[in-house]
Amino acid sequence: MATRYFGQRIPRNEDPRLLTGQALFVDDVDLPGMLHVAFFRSPFAHALIKQIDVSAAQKMPGVVAIYTADSLGKYWQPGPLLVPPPPIDGITFNQRTQVPLARTKVRHTGEPIAAVVARSRYLAEDAAEQIWVEFDELPPVVELETALADNAPLVHEDLPTNLAAHVIQQKGHYPGIRNKAALVLQRKFVYDRGTAAALENRGIVAQWDARSQQMTVWDTTQAPIPIRNGLARMLGLSESQVQVIAPFIGGGFGPKIMMFYPEEMLIPWIALQLQQPVKWIEDRQENFFATTHERGQIHQAEIALSGDGKILGIKDVFLHDTGAYDPYGLTVPINSQCTLLSCYDVPNYYSEFKAVFTNKTPVTPYRGAGRQHGIFVMERLLDFAAKELGMDPVEIRKKNFIRPQDFPYDNRIIYQDFAPLVYDSGNYAPALDKAVEMIGYRDFKSREQPRARQQGRLLGIGVVAYVEGTGIGPYEGARVSVEASGKVNLVTGVGTQGQGHFTSFAQIVAEQLGVAVQDVRVVTGATRQFHWGTGTFASRGAVVAGNACHAAAVS
Structure with a gap:
């Protein structure tokens, strides 16, 4: 179907503001x-707090207030569990979420202990350096493979071990087919931690207007509406009294979908106490230990195959590093567990993971949110199997694809959305054939690679297949209005972190209304403009919010 605007290469609506320095960021x-x-943040990964002395800091120039955990009264409480674990039989889950300020113990380097409010950031930093804390340093829990040992130090002393969760999911009977396999391969896969290091760090500005009884928060969040709802509840305000604005954001990548960071809970509360606007902008050092990390995992995996390369079963036992707290529940390791199966017919599957508390920055969903860990395990196993069996890596994948006639295909395990993991449709082999053709795979393997090796050059080529669930719910909305001038206003609740929403959403609406894309004004991430929705994450913006924009334009 021919389109006028949608899918066309056009100038982006947001670029003039971004290129001329007129786009609004939180700072x-x-x-x-x-x-x-x-x-003032903990210099230790694991320590008891014996005493806090802020008297010298209070005397520093420009200091307005200093807050510790004891200053917060009833406001001091753990943050919410953002995603409860799915109803998997026999599951163990120990919920431990972050607090606004550490009171008696710090559990990772950079955990905040005191907040200093001053006339400038420079004065606040100078005063924070004068805070004295007596620590009783404890041995840190760092290594995943020793964190569950009987003699390991405890991250959370109210638990008997450092086990955050234990989940087993299986289908078929892997032990029963293992001895019948022509080939069983075992491998260990180590996936390290990482951090996003977005161009723009996190930041929050909060202003309380006593006359109108309104709280306005500017926040580098990927989920302004849930933040609005949660802050209203925490502060004892109605949702209509809180406006959250997520302006232009210089990169999200997942950690900005983490909600109710300690700073996010504190800055609005401080603004309410002092009746003045308050700003906090994360510096780069803070970003490395105060913003959540991406997952570290260790997999002990094996694959059982027939002599012609057909997968008979897979067993995967892995450890997941959740860090000091687990506010996102089991989203990441469940994604790893389920996505490992990918687009392959695996009749027998045993997967077991243990999520482990460590004295590291908490782990929350990043781009991929654990899916690539499972895919990495599966794809490397297939590569090793192809080499052992003398098969082409492409052919072993095609042999094990779920056949078109087998859809809908029930993987018979529970996904993170609490429902069985069922694929509705698919035809994977033609897609792989097209990809192989486009990259010149056959020519590379038969001509270019041998020629390079004769010259002493080692050139390789990799092929990976991957299927994932995207466009997750529960919902998004949009509102379209047409002015007498012919200009169009489009408002939606999602925020933007560089995805081009101001253009792509405008294209969707312009296509339906027959107006120029430049005549569609798009507003995103402002809760007073649009008050319900979920957020920008998990490849859902175009699918969920985009369809809402389309529906609003049509109706």
Whole structure:
């Protein structure tokens, strides 16, 4: 079907503002009388807090207030569990979420202990350096493979071990087919931690207007509406009294979908206490230990195959490093467990994981959110199997693809959305054939690679197949209005972190209304403009919010 705008190469609506420095980012918010916050953070990964002395800091120039856990009263409480674990039989899950300020113990380097409010960030930083804390340093839990030992130090002393969760899912009977296999391969896979290091770090500005009884928060969040809802509940306000604005954001990548960071809970509360606008902007050092990390995992995996390369079964036992807290439940390791199966027919599957508390920054969903860990295990196993069996890596994959006639295909395990993992449709072999053709795979293997090796050059080529669930719910909305001038306003609740929403959403609406893309004004991430929705994450913006924009334009 021919389109006028949708899918066409056109100038982006947002670029003039971005290229001329007129786009609003959180740090651009500058309000009269604004105060600035710096945090005193733990220099230790694991320690008891014996005493906190802020008296010297309070005497520093420009200091307005200093808050510790004891200052917060009833506001001091653990953050919410954002995603409860799915109803898997026999599951163990120990919920431990972050607190606004550490009170008696720190569990990772950079955990905030005190907040200093001053007339400038420089003054706040100077004062924070004068805070004295007596620590009783404890041995840190660092290595996944020793964290569950009987003599390991405890991250959470109220638990008997450092086990955060234990989950087993299986289908078929892997032990029963293992001895019948022509080939059984075993491998260990280690997947390290990482951090996003977005161009723009996190930041929050909060302003309380006592006359209108309104709280306005500018936040580098991927989920402004859930943040609005949660802050209203925490602060004892109605949702209509809280406006959260997620302006232009210089990169999200997942850690900005983490909700109710300690700073996110504290800055609005401080603004309410002091009746003045308050700003905190994360510096790069803070970003490395205060913003959540991506997952570390260790997999002990094996694959059983027939002599002609057909998968008979897979066993995967892995450890997942959840860090000091687990506010996102089991989203990441469940994704690893389920996505490992990918687009292959695996009749027998045993998967067991243990999520482990460590004295590291908490782990939350990043791009892929654990899916690539499972895919990495499966694809490497297939590569090793192809080499052992003398098969081409492409052919072993095609042999094990789920056949078109077998859809809908029930993987017979529970996914992170609490439902069985069922694929509705698919035809994978033609897609792989097309990819192989486009990259010149056959020519490379038969001509270029042998020629390079004769010259002493080692050239390789890799092929990977992958299927994932995207466009997850529960919902998004949009509102379209047409002015008398012919200009169009489109408002949606999702935020934007560089995805081009101001253009892509405008294209969808312009296509339906027959107006120029430039005549569609798009507003995203402002809860007063649009008050219900979920957020921008998990490849869902175009699918869920985009369809809402389409429906609003049509109706």
